[in-house]
Amino acid sequence: MKAVCWHGTGDVRVEDVPDSKIEHPRDMVVRITSTAICGSDLHLYDGFLGPFMEKGDVLGHEPMGEVVEVGGEVKRFKPGDRVVVPFTICCGECFFCKKTLYSCCDNTNRNAELARKAMGHAPAGLYGYSHLTGGYQGGQAQFLRVPNADVGPIKVPIEVPEQVLFLSDVFPTGWMAAENTDLEPGDTVAVWGCGPVGQFAIRSLWLLGAGRVIAIDEVPERLRMAEAGKAETINFSKEGVYDRLMEMTNGRGPDRVVDAVGCEAAGHGAIDAVLDKAKAAVMLTTDRAHALREAIMCCRKGGTVSVPGVYLGFPDKFPLGAFMNKGLTMKTGQTHMPRYMEPLLQRIANGEIDPSFIVTHEVPLEEAPKMYKTFRDKKDGCIKVVLKPWG
Ligand SMILES: NC(=O)c1ccc[n+]([C@@H]2O[C@H](COP(=O)([O-])OP(=O)(O)OC[C@H]3O[C@@H](n4cnc5c(N)ncnc54)[C@H](O)[C@@H]3O)[C@@H](O)[C@H]2O)c1
Ligand SMILES: [Zn+2]
Ligand SMILES: [Zn+2]
Numbered sequence: 001m002k003a004v005c006w007h008g009t010g011d012v013r014v015e016d017v018p019d020s021k022i023e024h025p026r027d028m029v030v031r032i033t034s035t036a037i038c039g040s041d042l043h044l045y046d047g048f049l050g051p052f053m054e055k056g057d058v059l060g061h062e063p064m065g066e067v068v069e070v071g072g073e074v075k076r077f078k079p080g081d082r083v084v085v086p087f088t089i090c091c092g093e094c095f096f097c098k099k100t101l102y103s104c105c106d107n108t109n110r111n112a113e114l115a116r117k118a119m120g121h122a123p124a125g126l127y128g129y130s131h132l133t134g135g136y137q138g139g140q141a142q143f144l145r146v147p148n149a150d151v152g153p154i155k156v157p158i159e160v161p162e163q164v165l166f167l168s169d170v171f172p173t174g175w176m177a178a179e180n181t182d183l184e185p186g187d188t189v190a191v192w193g194c195g196p197v198g199q200f201a202i203r204s205l206w207l208l209g210a211g212r213v214i215a216i217d218e219v220p221e222r223l224r225m226a227e228a229g230k231a232e233t234i235n236f237s238k239e240g241v242y243d244r245l246m247e248m249t250n251g252r253g254p255d256r257v258v259d260a261v262g263c264e265a266a267g268h269g270a271i272d273a274v275l276d277k278a279k280a281a282v283m284l285t286t287d288r289a290h291a292l293r294e295a296i297m298c299c300r301k302g303g304t305v306s307v308p309g310v311y312l313g314f315p316d317k318f319p320l321g322a323f324m325n326k327g328l329t330m331k332t333g334q335t336h337m338p339r340y341m342e343p344l345l346q347r348i349a350n351g352e353i354d355p356s357f358i359v360t361h362e363v364p365l366e367e368a369p370k371m372y373k374t375f376r377d378k379k380d381g382c383i384k385v386v387l388k389p390w391g
Contacts, residue, residue, distance in 0.1 A: 003058040003141035004368040009047030014366050020145040025073035028149035034165045035139050036062035037385040039195050040310055042376050048312055052130040060140025061087035061127040062168040076150045083153045084167045085146055086337035089125040092151035103334035110134045142389040154341045163356035171355050172340035174200020177308035178208050180331035181256035186211035192291040193260035194222035196358050196384050197308050201258050202229045216241055221381045237268050245298045253300035261291035262309025272317050286313030296323050307332035358384045365389040
């Protein structure tokens with residue numbers, strides 16, 4: 001089968017790899033019909049998880065398709081079912097899965113010892129996301145082996161358009177980011193980053209009762225898409241974010257803030273961002289955390305900091321003094337996917353949201369190498385790429 005394989009920083013290739021097959025009675029194999037590129041894939045593309053990658057690793061964690069084969073213990077699916085597969089792999093039975101903390105599943109990270117050394121405990125296995133999260137083959141391929149098939153994937157009716165693909169990650173991730181703000185009705189929420197996660201966070205915030213949403217980015221078409229989602233916007237390469245936000249909130253600051261940027265934040269000359277860049281270049285820091293620092297500095301006293309943005313290690317200059325003295329709360333995590341997929345499918349069916357607004361590029365899988373670059377460089381108006389493994 002054809003698959004998108006990682007070969008090093010800035011180097012992904014479409015190659016022939018062995019077909020996915022059933023390896024355990026709880027597995028199923030899905031023939032992938034649509035599969036997206038995520039901002040998280042860029043962290044791999046840009047080498048942030050290089051030490052935990054191997055040449056030839058198959059990337060991708062936002063797939064949907066048709067079940068072609070099920071193992072003997074799979075109960076919920078049969079060949080021919082149309083399914084969306086979440087990026088988290090969960091057992092459904094451990095302490096964490098029972099609490100619906102699915103991305104903390106105790107049983108699916110096959111490299112738990114390595115993860116424990118890096119993080120103290122091992123989070124769940126994830127598709128196509130380095131050996132730190134289990135070394136599973138990813139979904140940017142013609143077929144995908146889905147372990148623990150009964151936990152996570154959802155069945156979607158044949159008449160529902162392919163837009164449900166975004167239930168595999170970015171819609172639930174934007175939703176959990178909004179939920180994690182713990183907002184009160186009418187609150188003002190500022191969202192850093194207008195990529196797919198930020199866009200879904202903006203729309204979810206409205207559905208959860210925000211009074212005002214302010215979105216921050218520098219890419220014109222992403223800011224326009226945020227405005228189409230009824231957010232007010234700040235272009236951080238043209239205006240000082242802190243000053244503008246204080247102006248907009250009479251000096252109090254937004255009640256809740258969302259960091260939908262993560263570890264590759266741009267900073268345009270801000271001293272902390274310059275230092276991050278220099279240190280990251282010589283491997284002295286793992287993350288460039290400018291957006292998170294700024295969000296903490298801007299948040300009103302007693303507010304909440306929601307962090308869907310991915311961090312990897314030990315970011316520098318975390319403003320713990322501001323965080324502590326302003327009495328802030330932080331909520332974060334890889335999304336607990338199975339908690340959100342069915343309810344959000346229902347919201348799509350009710351017409352509350354149509355996730356297809358996010359797609360700017362739909363191309364055959366063969367074009368993945370070119371599209372990784374276009375997406376990373378934010379060229380050609382690129383916001384979300386859907387790959388079609390069968391042309
Ligand atoms: N928690 C989860 O489960 C989960 C799931 C999916 C993605 N993510 C993470 O969410 C983040 C966003 O994902 P995405 O797909 O939207 O990625 P993306 O790369 O398309 O979007 C990031 C956006 O942040 C903007 N940005 C950069 N520096 C900024 C700054 N200083 N201030 C404001 N905006 C800035 C960029 O211009 C870009 O538009 C990534 O870190 C990704 O890994 C997390
Ligand atoms: Zn993703
Ligand atoms: Zn579990």
